[in-house]
Amino acid sequence: KAGVTQTPRYLIKTRGQQVTLSCSPISGHRSVSWYQQTPGQGLQFLFEYFSETQRNKGNFPGRFSGRQFSNSRSEMNVSTLELGDSALYLCASSPDGKQNQPQHFGDGTRLSIL
Amino acid sequence: DQQVKQNSPSLSVQEGRISILNCDYTNSMFDYFLWYKKYPAEGPTFLISISSIKDKNEDGRFTVFLNKSAKHLSLHIVPSQPGDSAVYFCAATTFSGNTPLVFGKGTRLSVIA
Secondary structure (H helix, E strand, O other): OOOOEEEOOEEEEOOOOOEEEEEEOOOOOOEEEEEEEOOOOOEEEEEEEEOOEEEEEOOOOOOEEEEEOOOOOEEEEEOOOOHHHOEEEEEEEEOOOOOOOOOEEOOOEEEEEO | OOOEEOOOOEEEEEOOOOEEEEEEEOOOOOOEEEEEEEOOOOOOEEEEEEEOOOOEEEEOOEEEEEEOOOOEEEEEEOOOOHHHOEEEEEEEEOOOOOOOOEEOOOEEEEEEO
């Protein structure tokens, strides 16, 4: 069974640009969650999508947005990039989004802002 | 305000000995806890979990203990192996699973051969 796939693995952008990251969940999983990991900050929850609907949202500015397609693939978009957006962005999938069940993470997209 | 705290950024343990990783939480709403392990350049993987109706859960070399009154949990690894060297994250949610995971900042475990 293929795992969670995130593309691209690495990305370099400059301030003010926008970026789109992609996450393909495990087949059959309908929930995708996104996290930001910065040095020394752990994983911070961005949002969760289930069946194309955003069910939960973390405490991030509106520059961070996402969507989910009918095949459960999800994209995350960050507009007007700032230096502080440099981070590892992780997505995780699960069958039904229940957070008390193991979440299956991708290997992340490392975003660097110059 | 950090709701889940892992106060030790790093820990070094001799191979074969016990590793004890600690986690504290402040929000009484949390009643389900999970540990994830992360190797460099890989995503976190689920390790073990515990709900507040139990005070201990074992899975092979890994045991998680929960002290609800102290709002404290710990992960014990016995015996520690070099392959256990990784960053360990404690995460909290509710028993219903409807609340997003809140992660600690992680503890980097180094097991020395």
